[in-house]
Structures are given as structure tokens and as C-alpha cells.
Amino acid sequence: MSKHVVAAVADLPPGSRKLVMVKGRPIAVFNIGGDFFGLMNRCPHQGGDLCAGELTGLVTADRPGEYRMSRPGEIIRCPWHGWEFDVRTGQSWCEPGRIRTKQYPVEVASGDALVKGPYIAETIPVAVEEEYVVVEV
């Protein structure tokens, strides 16, 4: 496992996402209200590009005809067949125990800390006074 700097926090504001390549793996990085999450950018169904999907909320119901929206912006819908995944866990909504996309730990680190290592920042220039999104792969 190694930690990789993939973006400046300022370039990935809340509600946005970014596709990055780390050690040959495509990883979709999301910012939900200041919390960052990384998911393998492959739908476990047929390999759809999750990062290109619609970011939406969770629709639930306790009885027929009722629609309740919650957790806005926390569900990513695969652009190919509409399967829903919880950005916070990588679990599918339809079969959370069995169908999921791999999750990668993401943290925020200051440029100050990054300079000391052991972080890898191949493509992102790091400034001491900035904050950065770091994915562990």
C-alpha cells in the first residue's frame, strides 16, 4: 500500500468528483460535503464508468406510492444500466452484501506534511500552504 496525491482540495469542491489513475487503477474520487471517498471506477455488473454516472440521492418507501428522498448526492448511478452504489461504502443498493465496487481510503493532507513524505505525487505539484487529497492504493 502506498499513498498518492491525486488533487488539491481546492480543485475538488463538495459535490464534485474526479477520475484519477493510481498504480494503473482507475479510481473515482468524490467529495461529499467535505468528506472524500474513493471507488474503483468499474461497475461490478459489466464494467461501466461509475465516475461518469449521475450523482443522486436515495429513494425509499415504506408503502406503495410513497417516495422519500434522502442522502442527496451520496448515491452514484452507473451510466450503463442504472445500478446504484453508495459512494460512502461502495455497496450496491440492490444487493449490498454481494455486489459492491472496491473502496479505497482517501484522506486530506496538508502540503506541509506531504513534503515530508512518504507520499507519492507524480503529477500534482505540491505547495506547502495548500491541502491535498490523498488516495491509498
Added chain:
Amino acid sequence: MTAVTLSRAASGPVTRGAIDCDIHPGIPGIATLLPYMNEFWRDSFVRRGMDGFDMASYPPGAPIACRADWRPAAGKPGTDLAQLRRQALDGFGTSIAICNPLYGGQVAVSETMGAAICSAINDWIAAEWLDADPRLRASIVVPAQAPHLAVEEIERLAGDRRFVQILLPAAAELLYGKSYYWPIWTAAEKHGLPVGLHAGSMYRYAPTSNGWPSHYLHDYVSQSQTFEDQLLSLLSEGVFLRFPKLRLVLLESGVSWLPGFLWRSVKTWRGVRSEVPWVKRPPAEIIRERVRLTMQPFDVPADDPVAVADIIRQIDADEMLLFATDYPHWQFEGDRAIPPGIPRETLRRILRDNPLATYPRLQESIA
């Protein structure tokens, strides 16, 4: 192939003690039912000369409506009690058989006339069939054309524990998931009665989704589409969530269409489930839990036990299938009501355990 033991072609002795979940006593005609009608309807049927309410789905003279060796010397198929006892009950060693009368009351355009015929059939079955043989049980026939009258009929008869199910034609005036029918599901749940959908239609619409077929071949083969539509309607309108105790029995559906239907439902649900958020679990899981199917006809290649075993494995629910002969309809020859290839343990369940679990009222009489 797995290492389970498959049954061979099964005959009479194998079904001994079994519970037959679909037999069809025949209604000779309106004259038979008149004693069970009120004065108005007795007068009305006679004065207007109305008779011949046989279902278009099963014309009495059609080969499907009666096996040649089960056809009575005189009268319509299934109308001779002694013959039905000898052939359908003694012939298979059946311990209990559920009578599902198919007649025009269930499909009549007039709500009140339909209700009158249904009530008369129920009282006639109780008095002349159930009273005559302790092995017989029956479904309550109801006019689904008028859900409030259907509920009245269920309430009137639910106290007679020999009525074990509510019977409806597979196709009615609307899809069964619509809230119009919910009073019927409420009554079914209240009395612990499963709802049986039997092949056949009110013929308010073309029986296929593309129009009226020209031939019986088309009409009969396409019945499985109707069952698929009703299952999808009940599922997607949320009936299984709204009525958590409701059980559905598909009678004479053909069975082997089920695996592909389940796979397709699950696949599509995964992509679009947010439009029906009340469908909280994969459709196949809900259907396996709540829906049962009778075993005649069972559409598989003749004498191909491997194909039968494959279908059973694909359905993947030992508790879903129910033994039935569909007497006197012509589905098989001799006493071969069970196709070869069913794992022995599954067969044991199909013959007795599953019917007892599906129809709780049956347990009261065998305890």
C-alpha cells in the same frame, strides 16, 4: 447435473396421500344452480332463457377441457361426482383435492348477475360436493368484476373452513396490482386465504399484448404472458409489501416460463428500482416467498428428466410447487401426473408439505 436422486416417471402409488391442488368439477348448467339463487334470479334466468355460461377458455367439447377416458358418458366434463371420485381421487390415491369451478359467474359483464352465479356455485359445491366426500375442499369463486361484491362473498363463506382459497381468472378488467382490487387482498389476508389465479380470462381485452389471436393454439400457449403480467403488476404496484401475508397460487400456468421471468425481473429491477422503491428486495426473492404454482401442466420436453431437473434447479425454491392433476383437463396420459426428473426430496414436498404450507386450512383437517 448434481448428485441428487431423481424420481422416475411416477404413477398412482407415488401420489398416494398427495394433496391435489387443482381439480375441476363441472357445472352442468344454470338449472343446477337455480335452487341456490334467490327468487329474482331464479325467475330471471328461466324467463330470459339464459344458460350456457361455460368459459370460453375451456369449451366443454374441446379436447383440452377433458381427457377422452375421463369424459362422462353423458353431460359435461367433471359433472359426475362418482366418476370424479373414482378417477381423480381413488385413481391417484389423493388424500385431499381442491375444487376450482370454472364458470361464467367469474367473468360475467353484469356485476350482480356474476355475483348471483358465483354465490350459487359456492353453495352448490358445499352442499353437493364437499358434503358428499370428506376429501374435497373448494375455492370460493367471486365476481372480481365488482370487488365489493367479491368481498361480501368471501365474508359470507370464510367461516366454512372447507373453503381454502379465493379463485380468480388470470386476466380480469384491470391488472391485479391496481388499488381497485385491494379490498379483495384485504379480505384474503384477514381470513388467511391464498388467492388462486387460474388460466383463463374475462376477455375484456385481447388475451395477448398485441391483439386478438385467430386460433386456440395461440390463445392457450400465450397464457403464460398473462401470468407474467399479473405477477409484475402485483409486484410493481407494491401489493406484496402492502399485504405482507398475501399468498398467490398460479393455477395451470405451465411453470417452466418462471426461471427466465425471474432472471429478467431481477436484472431490470437492479437498474430501475428507484421508480418502485417499495420493491425493497430482488423480485425473485419476493416471488419465491409469496407465489406458488401448480404442477399441471408442467411444460418440459416429454420424458426428459434432465430438462425437468434443470427447471426445478433454476426455480430454486423447493417450497414453490404444488401437486395437481388439473382433472379432467387433458394434460397427461394414464396416471403420469408427475414428470420424471424431480429430486425425491422436492417431490415429497410437492405432493404434500407444500400444499399444507400454502393452504393453512388444510392442516386443520389432517391434524
